Amino acid sequence: MDNGTVTRTRRPWLLVAAPLVLAAIGAGVWLIRRPPPxxxxxxxxxxxxxxxxxxxxxxxxxxxxxxxxxxxxxxxxxxxxxxxxxxxxxxxxxxxxxxxxxxxxxxxxxxxxxxxxxxxxxxxxxxxxxxxxxxxxxxxxxxxxxxxxxxxxxxxxxxxxxxxxxxxxxxxxxxxxxxxxxxxxxxxxxxxxxxxxxxxxxxxxxxxxxxxxxxxxxxxxxxxxxxxxxxxxxxxxxxxxxxxxxxxxxxxxxxxxxxxxxxxxxxxxxxxxxxxxxxxxxxxxxxxxxxxxxxxxxxxxxxxxxxxxxxxxxxxxxRPALSGRPLPAAPLYSEALFGRLNCRWSKLRGWREGDWKLVDGAAPELFHLASDPAEAIDRAAGEPERLQRMRASLGAAVRAMAPGGDRARPRAVSPEQLERLRSLGYTAGGGGGGDLDEPGLPDARRLVSVYERLEVLQSATGPAVEPAIREIAGLLSRDPGSPFAHFVMAAVAYRAGRLGLAEQAFLRTLALDPDRPVIRQYYGTLLRDMGRLEESERQLRLAVAQAEDTDFATRINLAETLIAAGKAEEAEKVLGRVLEREPSHAKAKGALGRALLARGRASEATPYLEAAAQGPDPGPLLELAGVYLRLGETARALEVSRRVLAQSPGHPWALSLTGHALVLEGRKDEGLGLLNRALAIGPRRAEVWKALGEAFAAAGEARSAERCRREGARLARS
Known part of the structure; x- marks a missing residue:
């Protein structure tokens, strides 16, 4: 039977009453205590x-x-x-x-x-x-x-x-x-x-x-x-x-x-x-x-x-409903702040009273769920008194829950935390806090399609990158105040080797939301890739100051910049403090290996670099191959770079390092074949062009080496 509140099969009254009587007798006479469930x-x-x-x-x-x-x-x-x-x-x-x-x-x-x-x-x-x-x-x-x-x-x-x-x-x-x-x-x-x-x-x-x-x-x-x-x-x-x-x-x-x-x-x-x-x-x-x-x-x-x-x-x-009794009426609160915290859109709060539901954002919506479960008909205009009353009730509830004003207080997010959450589909993060009721912000309901498209575009790779950059630019014209949208542009441009465009997008992201150390960390890394080491160090030191003590990735990136700037001794101290807290941190070990190598302590550096190269990421393996090349251990460099090629036959950096090692071993024709394959692929990162140029130079191919150096310099400026 459905009486609007509960539905169940009727049972004879004796079957219902008898257990209640027996329970009362047991409680009053035998004082039986059942163990808690x-x-x-x-x-x-x-x-x-x-x-x-x-x-x-x-x-x-x-x-x-x-x-x-x-x-x-x-x-x-x-x-x-x-x-x-x-x-x-x-x-x-x-x-x-x-x-x-x-x-x-x-x-x-x-x-x-x-x-x-x-x-x-x-x-x-x-x-x-x-x-x-x-x-x-x-x-x-x-x-x-x-x-x-x-x-x-x-x-x-x-x-x-x-x-x-x-x-x-x-x-x-x-x-x-x-x-x-x-x-x-x-x-x-x-x-x-x-x-x-x-x-x-x-x-x-x-x-x-x-x-x-x-x-x-x-x-x-x-x-x-x-x-x-x-x-x-x-x-x-x-x-x-x-x-x-x-x-x-x-x-x-x-x-x-x-x-x-x-x-x-x-x-x-x-x-x-x-x-x-x-x-x-x-x-x-x-x-x-x-x-x-x-x-x-x-x-x-x-x-x-x-x-x-x-x-x-x-x-x-x-519990009353479990015995078939109606529940006393009670309103229900809901909220969605993702758009407010990451895109600077208006917050969304919900307030439900029975079948009526208020969605309160840049503009209120009112729905009657019993007759419109799909929420297709906004009744706000036709129910002004109900709308006003429900908005007042919602406001009073928020004030009761947050007497000093409803403010979000996000903690700093490390790059490692952000990457783990992004792998689950949570693509923004660590958004700015502040007053959630800031007026005049865009309506999330009108811009959700922009966000959905940005989620797809941020993963663009290979030949899809340039069309993605053009489409992101168009989406930014629809939502120019979104830190997330500018961050997606920065990330895609960075991945494409468009470093100048990436810098502009990072600066716009930080102008809109300056308190995100994870974004500042990415920007500092970009500046290092552009050779602007003093600026990189300044941004990364600021990011470290903003970050939590457990944000090891930002500290490691600061150390990388210090190494590049000739401050390897200071970098070694920074990395030592990270490894004191997290002794198994592979990236910290890799960076410490590079710091030791920069100080001429190759024998001490190699075990750290080898430890960093144990994971599935090809980057540390290729770094290790490059170190072996610099140390003159071409056979070991060849073995490591070929491991990457076995998994990714078209990896330009792996082709470059393998070709370089073959040239140094006297197998010039074989090495040049791999180098020309890498050249035909057309690497999209400045540092890979640099490595390719060094390899061609070692092979005595001055014209190709110069072309690679010019292309690397062009990408670094773009």
């Missing part, structure tokens, strides 16, 4: 509710989620607090909204130690706590490890990053299953699956089965791995004494409202999520239609465990 909290990243079978999606392959819904309670209308992994999970785990817990974006924000998580509350009550996460935005280093006795990350390295960013659902499940089999009761386990997040690349056999629907394939794979975790509860004898709560952190745009992914807009495509509860004390087959939020998770779980929720939590316990 265990808790399994599962968060699935980027899962739209309308792509789950239990929510009406006929094409779904989600039997585990569907069975949990059949055996428990399914909430039909659930809103996330934010369409980003970090802020949303911070709300799920603390019960507070982002203005209160402070995590406003994935990049540059930390769940501070002063925030009390559900894990902390339960550990204080004697629970054993374990977390098993699938991606970097919820790593322990961002504060999400608070309250957990055991925190499993085990994240996979990504090529060129050197540190982990994510791991697949089967590996998350492996870790969770092992822990659950041995966990002593009572326990609280949090399992986070990241797989439905873009890029959509399900493993076999889901890749073949869902070839035309890879997003659904990722969901199906995740559902299968969720089944393993739930199965571990049965195997350990905990199926009947464990509360299971499964939800998503946010949804996915999938092209609706021009948003392919998530993070910028706050329409239902990215805010509506599934929420399923099952376990002891939870009825079977119930559907709750009231509007609820992820902010309600903490008070609900505390209530189901018989614990009192703190009075300052803005959410409410959903």
């Amino acid at each position: 265990n808790v399994l909290l599962v968060t699935i990243d980027t899962l739209r509710a309308d792509h789950v079978g239990a929510y009406g999606y006929s094409a779904a392959a989600t039997p585990v989620l569907d069975e949990l819904a059949h055996r428990g309670v399914r909430f039909a209308s659930v809103s996330s607090a934010a369409p980003l992994t970090g802020p949303s999970h911070a709300t799920i785990l603390t019960g507070h909204y982002p203005p209160r817990h402070g995590v406003r974006e994935n990049v540059g924000f930390l769940l501070e130690p002063g925030q009390t998580t559900l894990a902390t509350r339960l550990r204080r009550r004697g629970y054993h706590t374990g977390a098993f996460v699938g991606a970097y935005p919820v790593a322990a280093g961002f504060g999400f490890g608070q309250g957990f006795d055991h925190f499993s990350e085990g994240l996979h390295p990504n090529p060129g990053i050197g540190q982990g960013a994510e791991r697949p659902a089967n590996e998350v499940a492996d870790a969770a299953v092992d822990w659950l089999r041995a966990a002593a009761a009572p326990f609280f386990a949090w399992v986070h699956f990241y797989d439905p997040h873009a890029p959509y690349a399900p493993p076999p056999p889901f890749r073949e089965r869902f070839a035309d629907r890879p997003y659904d394939g990722e969901i199906a794979f995740t559902d299968e791995q969720l089944g393993r975790v739930v199965g571990a509860l049965r195997e350990a004898g905990h199926a009947e004494d464990t509360l299971v709560l499964v939800l998503a952190d946010h949804g996915e745009g999938l092209g609706e409202h021009e948003e392919a992914g998530h993070g910028i807009l706050i329409y239902e495509s990215t805010l509506r999520v599934p929420l399923i509860v099952s376990g002891p004390g939870v009825p079977r087959g119930l559907v709750v239609n009231d509007a609820v939020g992820t902010v309600d998770v903490v008070p609900t779980l505390l209530a189901l465990l018989g614990l009192e929720a703190p009075a300052d939590l803005p959410g409410r316990s959903l």
